[in-house]
Amino acid sequence: MRLEVDITGKTFRNAAGEAHEVLAPLAFSLRPGEVGVLIGPSGCGKSTLLRIILGLDREFAGRVSRPPDARIGMVFQEPRLLPWRTVEQNVRLAVPGVTDERLAELFRILELESHRAHYPGELSLGLARRVALARAFAVDPDILVLDEPLASLDETLAGRLRDEIATLVGRRPVMTLLVTHSLDDAIRLGDRLFFLSPRPARIVREVPISIPRARRGEAELARIRTELRAAPANLEPK
Amino acid sequence: MLRLLSFALFLAIWWIAALFAGGAKLPSPPAVLNVIVAEAASGALFLHLGATLARVALAFVLAMSLGSALGYLMGRVRLADRLGDPWLILLLNLPALVVIVLAYIWAGLTETAAIAAIAINKLPTAVVTLREGTRALDSSLDEMATVFAMSRWRTFRHVVLPQLAPYVAAAARSGLSLVWKIVLVAELLGRPNGVGFEIGVAFQLFDTPRLLAYSLTFAAVVLVIETLLVQPLEARSTRWRPRAA
Structure with a gap:
């Protein structure tokens, strides 16, 4: 029971027939109960990556293996x-x-x-x-995919929904993939943070957070934040 | 209220025009009403109206179901679209008269020939409208249905069909008006009853009151069906849309 993503490349051909490389070689895997967070600049190919993982886009080089019959819960960027x-x-x-x-x-x-x-x-x-x-x-769900689910919500509600996501993830062994622009959401929810490069996207940095979610107090969060700030500036999420 | 007023205006103009044109060319409203009452009393009016309505209903249902299925297929499957497109263009541009005459020659002066001819005339517009509707389907909702593993039937019923409903309504609307027009021609040319047949007889006798009696009753029936059946169904299928102010 693992979600394994091993993409060797994805190119997109536009209407004029020009090929654009959207994804560079990129690999990661998630275990049940684990929350992976994808953080990267706008337009870096996150949505394409999600579509491939969800099985909506099959034209790519590489391999994605989901557990058979895995139930998928998805929050798209627009509510749909x-x-x-x-x-x-x-x-x-x-x-x-x-x-x-x-x-x-x-x-x-x-x-x-x-x-x-x-x-x-x-x-x-x-x-x-x-x-x-x-x-x-x-x-x-067995696999929960959240594409910027808390964008455009007020802070109180976003906080409560974040807690609710954490509760759900804690209750069942869900493999969760969260795409966000908010470093705060990332470090409150994530077990592993994947920082993506601009297009074509590849993982430039992987940061595991070893403290269990429930025990991340403000002090721990502040420490993680400081550690992340020490990273090279161009790898910071915007 | 406004509708009544506009109807009264229509009657007034008719009456005035009748006074100028004379009874032979344009009979006055009461003269036509007399014929309607007489025909209704003898039962002939209902017989002919009934025959015409039955043909309309059959041809309409046939053309709508076949046309919707074909249009959906052509909108979804590229190969079907390429194969079907030349036929569609041919049928769209073929004059109704040609289809009707050919149908009568090939299938005889039968009910089947009449209904098939009417249906074939209406078919291509239904196909074109539904093909457009299918092409306009929102792929993001399709993706949602795929991700949530919604069954095919459930997806069709709740995701696809509501998106097609306005197109079906439009096809039904335009199709019905087309069928109303063509059914009379088909009857005139090769049926022993129906409003079209009666109009043919009236034409041969230059019997204007009779001609108007049948035409206007027919028009009234069309109007009633449009307001009582088509419009409420259309409103129902789009009730989720925010109302225009």
């Missing part, structure tokens, strides 16, 4: 809800097996109770993101 279905239907359609209790629990945690019957067009972006999170959590 079905506009013609209500909030509750959106979750139930993607996760037919979700129990009423679990749904109620998720909606309570994410403060969506009063929006169950609303259509996505009636929600703010922040609310729509929460629905996308509820949908991904409802899967009780």
Whole structure:
């Protein structure tokens, strides 16, 4: 039960027929219960990497092995809800097996109770993101992929959702892959941080965080932050 | 209210025009109403209207289901699109009259020939509209369905179909108006009943009141079906859309 990514390259051909190298050789693996964080500049190829890992893009050189029948929960960068279905239907359609209790629990945690019957067009972006999170959590996934899930949320809510992600990851042995621009999210949630180079993306630095998530107090976080700052400036996330 | 007003205006213009043109060319509203009442009393009106409506319904359902399936296929599968496209262009530009006459020659003056001819006329527009709709499908939602391992049927029912609904509605709308027009020609040329047949008879006798009686009743039926059936269905399929102010 491991997620193994070993990509030797990915080129993208644009409409004019020019080939662009999106990913350089790049390899990492995740164990259950582990949270890998991808940090890199905008447009470096993170989304392409995620699409390959999720099996949406098969035209690449290399190998990605996911455990067979792994349940995948995904939070896309945009919420990607079905506009013609209500909030509750959106979750139930993607996760037919979700129990009423679990749904109620998720909606309570994410403060969506009063929006169950609303259509996505009636929600703010922040609310729509929460629905996308509820949908991904409802899967009780083996592999959880989060593409900047906390962007454009206010600090209080982002903090609470971060805790919720941590709880979920702690409850079941989930292999989690988080893409973020926020170093703070990265060091609060991640077990291993992968810093990516600009396009074509490769891993320029891998930072393991050995302190368990639950025991990362403000003092520990500050220390990790200082350590990371000591790194060469061009490798810092922006 | 506004609708009633515009209808009253129509009647007024008709009546005034009738006074100028004379009863033979343009009979007044009461004269036409008399014919409608007489035809309704004898039952002939309902017989002919019923025959026409049955043909419309059959041809419409046939063309819509076949056309939607073909359009979806052509929108999804490149090979199907390439193979089907020349046929589509041919059918789109073939005059309705040619299809109807050929159908009657090849299949005889039968009900099957009439319904097939009407359906073939409507088919290509349904194909084109649904092909556009299929091409416009949001691939990001498809990806979402793939990642969450939604079954094929579930994806089709809840992800694809709602996106196609406006296109189906548009195809039904334009298709229905096309069928209304063509069905009368088909009846005129080769059927012993129906509104088109009656209009043919009225034409041969230069019986304008009768012609108007059948045309207007037919138009009224079309209007009723459009407002009571097509528009509510369309509104239902798009109820999730934010309303225009």
